[in-house]
Amino acid sequence: MNKRPTLSLKAKAAPAKKPATPRPPRPANRADAAPKADAAARPPQPPRSPDAPSASPWNKDAIRHHKPREGVGRPPLMGTAPAPQGERGLRPSYHRDLKPALQTEFKAELKADSLAFALLGAATAVVQVRGGMALPQALTGVFGTLDATPQGRGAIQDIAYRAMRQLGRSDALVGAMTEKAPEPLATALLACALPLMQLDAAGNAPYEAFTVVDQAVTAAGSHPDTARAKGMVNALLRRFLRERDALLASVARQPVARWNYPQWWIDAAVTAYPQDWQRILAAGDEAPPLTLRVNARKSPVDDYLAVLAEAGIGARRIGPHAVRLDKPMGVHGIPGFDAGIVSVQDAAAQLAAPLLDVQDGMRVLDACAAPGGKTCHILELADAHVTALDADPRRLARVGENLERLGLSATLQAAEAQTRGWWDGEGYDRILADVPCTASGIVRRHPDIRWLRRKADTLQLATLSGEILDNLWQMLRPNGKLLFVTCSLWPQESEAQAAAFAVRNGATRLDAPGQLLPVGGAEQDHDGLFYALFQKVA
Numbered sequence: 367m368n369k370r371p372t373l374s375l376k377a378k379a380a381p382a383k384k385p386a387t388p389r390p391p392r393p394a395n396r397a398d399a400a401p402k403a404d405a406a407a408r409p410p411q412p413p414r415s416p417d418a419p420s421a422s423p424w425n426k427d428a429i430r431h432h433k434p435r436e437g438v439g440r441p442p443l444m445g446t447a448p449a450p451q452g453e454r455g456l457r458p459s460y461h462r463d464l465k466p467a468l469q470t471e472f473k474a475e476l477k478a479d480s481l482a483f484a485l486l487g488a489a490t491a492v493v494q495v496r497g498g499m500a501l502p503q504a505l506t507g508v509f510g511t512l513d514a515t516p517q518g519r520g521a522i523q524d525i526a527y528r529a530m531r532q533l534g535r536s537d538a539l540v541g542a543m544t545e546k547a548p549e550p551l552a553t554a555l556l557a558c559a560l561p562l563m564q565l566d567a568a569g570n571a572p573y574e575a576f577t578v579v580d581q582a583v584t585a586a587g588s589h590p591d592t593a594r595a596k597g598m599v600n601a602l603l604r605r606f607l608r609e610r611d612a613l614l615a616s617v618a619r620q621p622v623a624r625w626n627y628p629q630w631w632i633d634a635a636v637t638a639y640p641q642d643w644q645r646i647l648a649a650g651d652e653a654p655p656l657t658l659r660v661n662a663r664k665s666p667v668d669d670y671l672a673v674l675a676e677a678g679i680g681a682r683r684i685g686p687h688a689v690r691l692d693k694p695m696g697v698h699g700i701p702g703f704d705a706g707i708v709s710v711q712d713a714a715a716q717l718a719a720p721l722l723d724v725q726d727g728m729r730v731l732d733a734c735a736a737p738g739g740k741t742c743h744i745l746e747l748a749d750a751h752v753t754a755l756d757a758d759p760r761r762l763a764r765v766g767e768n769l770e771r772l773g774l775s776a777t778l779q780a781a782e783a784q785t786r787g788w789w790d791g792e793g794y795d796r797i798l799a800d801v802p803c804t805a806s807g808i809v810r811r812h813p814d815i816r817w818l819r820r821k822a823d824t825l826q827l828a829t830l831s832g833e834i835l836d837n838l839w840q841m842l843r844p845n846g847k848l849l850f851v852t853c854s855l856w857p858q859e860s861e862a863q864a865a866a867f868a869v870r871n872g873a874t875r876l877d878a879p880g881q882l883l884p885v886g887g888a889e890q891d892h893d894g895l896f897y898a899l900f901q902k903v904a
């Protein structure tokens with residue numbers, strides 16, 4: 367039976383798989399060499415998601431593509447983002463009858479390094495999320511339309527993510543200060559400006575309040591969809607400044623404004639976690655820490671910590687291969703990232719590969735693999751024959767990019783895990799089923815998810831993941847192990863699913879962490895993943 371991994375993540379001596387490579391050179395673009403602040407005192411650029419597209423070329427020869435049969439496949443369901451709006455795709459849960467503005471393609475005449483530019487870009491993305499689009503996709507469109515510089519992109523992204531984390535409160539504030547709901551883009555502009563005028567626990571705000579008012583008004587005046595609302599934006603934001611404490615106290619009586627989640631989500635959290643729901647919801651409104659996984663093939667963790675110390679980057683070890691940076695930074699500024707010495711991976715996600723207990727020479731299937739965080743970790747720990755399968759070929763391409771950066775290889779397969787046409791009929795020793803789910807456990811990383819999901823998505827996704835698990839079980843060799851993972855907090859998708867699966871298939875359940883609660887704090891500052899491990903007893 368496997369040893370139960372802990373998330374207290376005390377550093378254990380973990381020998382490097384292969385001798386360490388020379389330390390990476392000190393990068394030119396150190397994150398602590400902060401970008402020059404403009405008049406609007408731009409915030410630091412948030413870390414680039416490991417999911418973000420990379421520029422490295424994709425080796426097409428390494429893939430065997432298997433197209434789902436026409437007409438029978440579901441539109442690919444993303445594990446961490448809603449599916450494209452197909453006939454049978456997931457639809458947004460956040461119905462406010464707000465249609466996206468018609469002129470999201472409009473390029474206002476604003477200075478590209480101004481806060482007004484960033485506010486308008488972020489507001490445009492927020493409108494699109496209200497229309498059902500995932501935030502990363504909306505931001506990609508906005509960056510292209512506005513031809514934003516890297517610094518502009520960082521500022522837009524930072525503001526849009528803050529807006530998502532405080533959308534319930536901002537909507538309630540606008541509702542409290544207006545008689546008639548403003549037009550969608552004006553509402554979104556306010557939803558972007560208001561969080562910038564609120565103080566954090568230390569009493570700091572990211573910008574000077576009057577700068578925010580001034581720049582929000584400039585942004586409103588620059589766009590045809592908001593020009594008429596310029597006076598209203600000015601009046602509302604100034605009133606908020608005058609009456610901030612009373613207004614915040616007043617809207618905090620509404621749960622959606624207090625917690626910044628749709629009411630069904632709050633209810634589901636209360637039901638599932640009567641003791642912890644408040645800490646879970648609060649932690650989901652915080653920006654996540656940046657946790658790295660040190661590549662066991664390339665460097666011992668202690669050597670890498672020394673590299674960080676030399677570069678003046680504060681960090682500490684929190685797991686066998688996990689290092690948490692004191693402050694988030696752009697990935698290309700992280701020493702050794704481009705050279706494949708480290709990857710960005712949450713601490714809870716770093717439990718998957720060790721739990722799977724892969725040995726050299728084993729045949730391993732990573733059934734919902736993209737963008738490949740766990741695929742790569744498996745290969746960093748063992749010389750295994752890994753097939754990385756994913757229903758979404760575009761996301762699968764990211765697995766290829768990550769493998770390439772880390773100097774690893776696997777067979778990539780574009781197919782749906784609940785089908786069998788792609789399988790060569792040879793059993794696997796290990797199967798990782800990191801199934802598509804509501805992603806309710808990773809909302810701090812993807813704060814748009816709460817506004818995009820519907821309550822009914824939980825059941826729809828649980829049905830699909832049950833089909834995937836049953837199908838994969840047939841592909842497991844006797845004595846083989848299957849690790850079932852979700853990034854969901856909802857028991858229907860995780861524990862209830864695991865229990866029903868074990869009964870249906872006569873699977874032996876081994877020790878595994880079960881539901882990890884993302885409640886924040888020093889020891890539990892990780893995503894909300896669920897782990898269940900099964901063995902097919904011969």
Ligand SMILES: C[S@@+](CC[C@H](N)C(=O)[O-])C[C@H]1O[C@@H](n2cnc3c(N)ncnc32)[C@H](O)[C@@H]1O
Nearest residue numbers: 443445734736737738739740757782783800802
């Ligand atoms: C939670 S993410 C996987 C994360 C990944 N294991 C990692 O660690 O980087 C779930 C993945 O399942 C894929 N997916 C969704 N439906 C699928 C299906 N029917 N078959 C296979 N993959 C699917 C999504 O495209 C998404 O990449």
